[in-house]
Amino acid sequence: MMEESPSATTVFGDFSQVILAEFGSGVDVVVDPYSLALTELIRVHVARLVDVGVHHDAVFCKITA
Numbered sequence: 001m002m003e004e005s006p007s008a009t010t011v012f013g014d015f016s017q018v019i020l021a022e023f024g025s026g027v028d029v030v031v032d033p034y035s036l037a038l039t040e041l042i043r044v045h046v047a048r049l050v051d052v053g054v055h056h057d058a059v060f061c062k063i064t065a
Helices: none
Strands: 011-012 018-033 043-054 060-064
Touching: none
Parallel strands: none
Antiparallel strands: 011 060, 018 043
């Protein structure tokens, strides 16, 4: 199991071994014309619900600073 990496960590490996499992409706797009209305801007929020797994974790290594 891979751990969460801090920003000073670099991960090297065979990224073809990464599995992305998308669930839900795919892409969730919310258009908000109200929050920034006084600045004449429209706020758009886009989210994807994805889980990440690794097929063979031995093909990855990480370097921490």
